[in-house]
Amino acid sequence: MMKNDPGTVVFDLDGTLADTAADLIAAANACFRARGLGDLLDARHDTGIAFHGGRAMLRAGYGRAGADRLIPPGAEDEDYPRLLAFYDGCIARSTTLYPGVTAALEALAADGFILSVCTNKPGALAEKLLRALGIRDRFAAMVAADTLPVRKPDPRCYAAAVERAGGTVARSFLVGDTETDLRTARASGVRVALVGFGPEGDGVARLAPDAVLAGFEALPALARGWLRPLG
Template sequence: MAGTVVFDLDGTLADTSGDLIAAANACFQARGLGPLLDPVEDALIAFHGGRAMLRAGYGRLPADRLLPPGAEDEDYPRLLVHYGKAIAVHTRLYPGTEAALEQLAAAGHRLAVCTNKPAALAETLLRQLGIRDRFAAMIGADTLPVRKPDPRPYAAAVEAAGGTVARSFLVGDTETDRKTAAAAGVRVALVAFGPEGEALRRLAPEAMLAHFDDLPGLAADWLA
């Protein structure tokens, strides 16, 4: 019997860190600060959102170059503009993503995305990656008045895909996804191929995914 599989986007379906870091660095460079974040070493920061990247960069400034308190509010809209103009330059789907989505759909499962990325940017990215048509629903950070880990965006994604929360589970890559699943009363599979890797086991997810090849079998088990 088919069910619904809900995916996070950044760090789960695709490694978006390079383009996110580039957008933050564009904001820093516009202030004459240079690239304050490294696309490899700071990949994990990128998956915590635009404001987290800005705060991390500002936090590396010497005491004599600290920015005024309103810098984050000024730069965040600029970051989104930079990101929207170059959203899929370095971004790549994780290995096995497309094959797993195809197998899940062939098994009759409904697919949805629930992300804390602004909805318009998420839609653009999914289209540029060529996988938007795989998903029956997409809920972004601003689709509802609340975002993950509140369970309502997750429930909205499941219901918009035509499924029921009771016959669904979440695939994610962060503590936010773990908390979302717990709040929604569903199981979560966290990916071991993102920046945190096996360290996510500390969150005690119901499953860890070493590769997307393992997802169709997990769905068959959990949604049987």
């Protein structure tokens, strides 16, 4: 462990820092419309599907197309790059940061903590979104879906997000919103706080994380408690 390591807070992106569901679903629906299937996902009711990724949205939509609408073999592989292209064009149209994100990041930085991002979003899209939201410069590093040959919940992704930011895994924790984030933290041997304001609300408590965040205003104090100064 490095001396004077201030501690690192690692964030998931979609569903944790920002509510991206509407723009993700719009991109999936564009793929469905291109096949003559209409809008198969709903921006209000299918947010949980959206936060599981593009392929999950495509599979869910195909499953709703109806037995009379034949989905050709390989449709998911064909439509996934199209979905990413559609999404690139509307990446921050409806997306917003969750309340309190900016203030929490400022408070964590003022306390000296290192901040990083570990996401299963493709890197170019994650970079573009964080810049559009005005918070990219808050993070010392980012590891995305295509940064390494593996993705979350593989602990190598988390370790890279911490170490590339200049921290050590032993003095870090993860903030996320899904079971994937919880599994990432458990595989990495670190604590995890899941947000209680995503699609599942405080139902994420069923996953037994180390903490459930009711709002970002609680995060700085949590970080101080979990990453006490060395010595």
